Amino acid sequence: MREIGEGGLTPNLGGAQATGTIMFSDIVGFTAMSERLKPSEVVERLNRYFTSMLEAIFGWEGTVDKFGGDAVLAVWGAPVPNEEHAPMATAAALEMQARLFELNCALEEAGETRIGMAVGLNSGKFVAGNIGGQYRIEWTVIGDTVNLAQRVESQGFSQCCLVSETTHADFANDAGCYAFQPVHVKNRAEPVTIYSVRTLRNPRGVTAAIPVRLLWKDQDAEAMIYKVHTKGTTRLSVKVAGTPPVGCEVTVVCDLPERPGALTAKGTVAGSAPLLLSHAGRSVDVDLTAADDELQRLFNARGAAEAALPLHEIER
Numbered sequence: 001m002r003e004i005g006e007g008g009l010t011p012n013l014g015g016a017q018a019t020g021t022i023m024f025s026d027i028v029g030f031t032a033m034s035e036r037l038k039p040s041e042v043v044e045r046l047n048r049y050f051t052s053m054l055e056a057i058f059g060w061e062g063t064v065d066k067f068g069g070d071a072v073l074a075v076w077g078a079p080v081p082n083e084e085h086a087p088m089a090t091a092a093a094l095e096m097q098a099r100l101f102e103l104n105c106a107l108e109e110a111g112e113t114r115i116g117m118a119v120g121l122n123s124g125k126f127v128a129g130n131i132g133g134q135y136r137i138e139w140t141v142i143g144d145t146v147n148l149a150q151r152v153e154s155q156g157f158s159q160c161c162l163v164s165e166t167t168h169a170d171f172a173n174d175a176g177c178y179a180f181q182p183v184h185v186k187n188r189a190e191p192v193t194i195y196s197v198r199t200l201r202n203p204r205g206v207t208a209a210i211p212v213r214l215l216w217k218d219q220d221a222e223a224m225i226y227k228v229h230t231k232g233t234t235r236l237s238v239k240v241a242g243t244p245p246v247g248c249e250v251t252v253v254c255d256l257p258e259r260p261g262a263l264t265a266k267g268t269v270a271g272s273a274p275l276l277l278s279h280a281g282r283s284v285d286v287d288l289t290a291a292d293d294e295l296q297r298l299f300n301a302r303g304a305a306e307a308a309l310p311l312h313e314i315e316r
Contacts, residue, residue, distance in 0.1 A: 015127040015128055015129020015130070015131070015142075016127065016128065016129055017125055017126070017127055017128075018077055018078035018079075018081070018125070018126060018127070018128045018141075019077055019081075019085075019123075019124070019125050019126075020075055020076050020077015020078050020081075020082065020085040020123065020126070020128075021075070021076045021077060021085040021086045021088075021089040021090075021121055021122070021123040021167055022073070022074075022075055022089075022121065022122055022123075022126065022141060022145055022146050022149035023057075023062070023072070023073070023074040023075070023076075023089050023092070023093060023119065023120070023121050023149065024071060024072070024073055024119070024120050024121075024149050024150045024152075024153035025053065025071065025072045025074075025093070025096065025117055025118065025119040025120075025153065026069075026070050026071040026072075026117070026118060026153065027049070027070040027115055027116065027117055028116035028117060028118055028156075028157065028158050028316055029116060029316075030069065030070040033045075033113065033115075036113070045112075045115070046070060048103065049070075049100075049103065049115060050067065050072070052096075052099045052100065052102075052103050052277075053072060053096050053099065053100075055099065056092050056095040056096045056099055057072075057074050057092050057096070059092070059095070060076075060088045060089070060091050060092035060095065061076065061082060061088055062074045062075065062076050062088070062089060062092055063075045063076070063078070063079065063080075065139070065140055065141055066138075066140065073141075073146075074089070074092075075128070075141055076088055076089040076092075078126075078128035078141060079128060079139065085123065086121075086123045086163075086167045086170035086171060087170060087171045087174070087200060087202050088202075089121055089123075089167070090121060090161065090163060090167065090171065090175075090197055090200050091200055091202050091204070091207045093119040093121060093161040093197075093209075094161050094197065094198075094199075094200060094207045094208060094209040094226075095207060095209075095226070096117065096119060097117065097119070097159050097160075097161060097209035097224070098208075098209050098224050098226035098239060100115060100117050100159075101159075101211070101222075101223075101224035101226075101239050102224075102239050102275050102276070102277045102278055102281065103115065103277055105239075105241045105275065105277065105278035105280070105281040106277040106278045106279075108241070109278060109279060109280055116157075116158030116159070117158065117159070118153055118156025118157055118158065118160055118162070118316070119153060119156060119160065119161050119162065120149055120150070120151075120152035120153025120154070120155070120156050120162045120163070120164075121149055121152065121153075121161075121162070121163045121164065121167045122145055122146075122148045122149035122152055122163070122164040122166060122167055123145070123164065123166045123167040123170060124144075124145035124148075124166050125143065125145060126141050126142065126143035126144075126145040126146050127141065127142050127143050128140075128141045147187065148164060148185070148188070148192070149164070151185035151186055151187075151188070151192070152164050152185075152192070152194055154185070154186075155183060155185070155194060155311045156316070157257055157314050157315065157316045158316070159209065159211050159224075159257075160196055160257070160258075161196065161197045161198075161209060162194050162195065162196055162197075163177075163194070163195050163197055164192065164193075164194060164195075165192070165193045165194075165195070168195045168197075168304070171200060171201075171202075172303065172304070173303065174200060174201040174202070174301055175195075175197050175199065175200045175201070175301055175303070175304070176197075176198050176199035176200075176297055176298035176299070176300070176301045176302060176303070177195045177196055177197040177198060177199075177303075177304045177305075178195065178196045178198070178256075178258040178259060178304065178305055178306070178307040179193065179194075179195050179304045179305070179306055179307060180193070180194050180195070180196070180258070180307045180310060180311050181307075181310045181311075183310070183311055183312070194311065195304060196258045196307065198210050198256070198298050199228060199298050199299065199300075199301045200301060201301040205227055205228070205229060206227065206228040206229070206230060206299070206300075206301050207226070207227060208225050208226055208227055208228050208298075208299075209224065209225075209226065210224065210225040210254060210256075210298060211223075211224055211254075211256070212224070212225060212238070212252050212253060212254045213252075213253045213254075213255075214238065214240050214242065214244060214250050214251075214252060214253075214284075215250060215251040215252075215253060216244045216245075216248050216249065216250045216251070216269075217248065219242060219244075220242075221240050221241045221242030221244075222240070222241045223238050223239060223240035223241065223242075223252075224238065224239045224240075225237070225238050225252075226238070226239055228299045228300075228301075230299070230300060233287050233288065234287075234288040234291075234299055235270065235285055235286065235287050235288065236252070236265075236267065236285070236286040236288060236299070237283065237284075237285055238252075238283070238284050238285075238286055239275060239281065239282075239283050240281060240282055240283075240284055241278070241280065241281045242280070242281065242282070243272075243280070243281075243282050244269050244272070244282070244284055245269065245272070246269050246270065246271060246272050247268065247269060248268070248269050249266065249267070249268055250266070250267055250268070250269060250286055251264060251265070251266050252264065252265040252266070252267065252286070252291075252295075254295060257309070257314045257315070258307040258308065258309060258314065259294070259305075259307065259308050260308055260309065261308075263292045263294050263295045264291075264292055264295075265288060265290060265291035265292065265295050266288070266289050266290045266291070267286040267287050267288045267289050267290075268286065268287050268289065269284050269285070269286055270285045270286065270287045271284065271285040272284045272285075
């Protein structure tokens with residue numbers, strides 16, 4: 001809208017080739033959730049969900065093309081060119097998962113069912129422009145790059161950020177991720193290599209979406225590591241569905257779908273602040289004192305490891 005107002009874009013029919021990254025996201029199990037809720041409750045749930053997701057997309061300079069039921073189609077690199085489209089889109093996807101964790105804390109406090117979300121990205125060339133007719137036009141993106149982004153997302157599972165090989169290639173040395181065995185997707189003769197990104201180094205630091213459990217004293221709670229600070233002592237910024245006190249020692253337990261088996265780290269809570277959406281949860285900073293090598297690899301965003309399971313064996 002700003003570009004249109006400033007004369008940078010003209011809303012006429014027609015399109016042009018662009019290069020960028022396409023994101024699809026959807027709610028895992030949306031049909032089953034809709035059957036349990038009244039229509040008004042579904043709309044209210046979606047509005048809360050979309051509000052939080054859009055804050056992440058816009059915060060990383062993305063453009064929302066459209067909503068389709070529970071799905072979001074977002075674009076980086078069009079209508080405004082952006083050379084950093086792949087890392088910015090991926091960072092947005094990681095932040096979306098972290099934001100959803102906080103929203104789920106609030107939903108559970110209200111006695112409501114939590115939401116799961118899958119996200120898929122693909123980078124390349126596509127056509128972006130206005131299509132329609134005399135009485136209605138719509139800006140959108142079309143092409144094989146867009147189609148493959150949707151196919152990547154369709155392989156996804158809760159709390160994941162899946163990217164294609166072309167997206168991953170843009171930041172391969174700055175991401176902590178897992179490479180899956182190539183999979184066949186609809187309308188593709190050749191199998192596609194997909195990566196699950198858990199951490200990404202970018203100008204804002206290391207953005208993360210690592211689901212964990214946080215243990216302290218005789219308590220434990222679900223948590224999400226959403227940022228890693230690697231200058232000096234490694235510090236984890238963690239959203240947690242609980243209130244570990246400042247100064248207490250904590251154990252971080254990580255059991256990822258793409259790498260089953262508990263990984264552990266230990267640290268001390270150095271700071272705490274309320275979550276915006278949750279009354280009972282906290283955002284805590286944990287100064288790391290020890291960690292398994294595999295967690296250290298993720299925290300330092302050091303390349304790709306092989307996923308222990310193929311995508312079709314991971315429950316959506």
